[in-house]
Amino acid sequence: MAVLKIARMGHPVLLRRADEIEDVNGPEVRRLVLDMMETLEDAGGVGLAAPQVHVAKRLFLYSVPEGRSEGEDDPPCGVQVLINPVLEPVGDERVQRMEGCLSIPGLRGEVPRYRQVRYAGYDHVGKPVEGIASGFRANVMQHEMDHLDGILYPMRMKDLGKLGFDTEIMRYGVRT
Template identity: 60%
Template sequence: MAILKIARMGHPVLIKPALPVQDPTAPEIRRLVADMAETMEDAQGLGLAAPQVHVGLRLFVWRGGAGNILALINPELEAVGEETEEAWEGCLSIPGLRGCVPRAARIRFRGFDIDGKRVEGEAAGLAARVMQHEADHLDGVLYPMRMPDLALLGFTEELSRAATQARDAATQGDAR
């Protein structure tokens, strides 16, 4: 296995739609998935799409329940219902920044695993958010492109400092 170089915002591979994987069971796909899992772990990410490691194919890995890493090849996602949630996201291809992004609260997904078996299910919460974020990479979409309010985009340390100051001010207000 190997740690792969992560493409950063501005690299053309991140804004091009990825191509379908022809054979999910091919040894090179299995190797790519293993390398992506190791790269994601090394970078302390929650998910990683193939275009982020300079490979224009429709697959991503993400950290599933119990900490195990799962792969979804040629994924198809669709919203279940109309409910959306806004939450803060970061991205290994956009280091140091975070933004508040609306996403479907619940999704249905299908695709293939590395054994070529059909995988399908539903996800909500963080899993649904991560899967949508990674699937966007396969379509050449970065999370800031989904943000309706760019005032909610900032450097991680500045956002953390502002949150701490707001919490401290609220605590001082409660003490009075």
């Protein structure tokens, strides 16, 4: 396993649609997943998409740490893998959420996200998975899915006045 270099905003790999993974059981996919897990742990994040490690493939990792869980519909979970994911909103309800990104270090912004999403794809061993995600889990999944479509969270923001450096947001809070 290896800690991979994280692409930062401005790199073209972050601005294109990632390609489908043809062999979800291939050894290169398993190796990539293990390297991404190590990279995510090293970076201290809650999600990581393959384009963020310079691989334009449709795969992302996500987790819900204990302190980020939003209740029964959003239980904590360790790192999960979604290969060739498909997400669709469940209903029209959206919530504003503060987001950061390993590819945009030091910044955070308020982004509108669907409260719930239906997801499908393949897990780390190529087994089909599907379900409905709510709360923090739904947020992370939408953020990572955006990476697979060449979208960075500032592109989703409605008010750039709610974008700021982590240190300043922690000090002063977000203007509403």
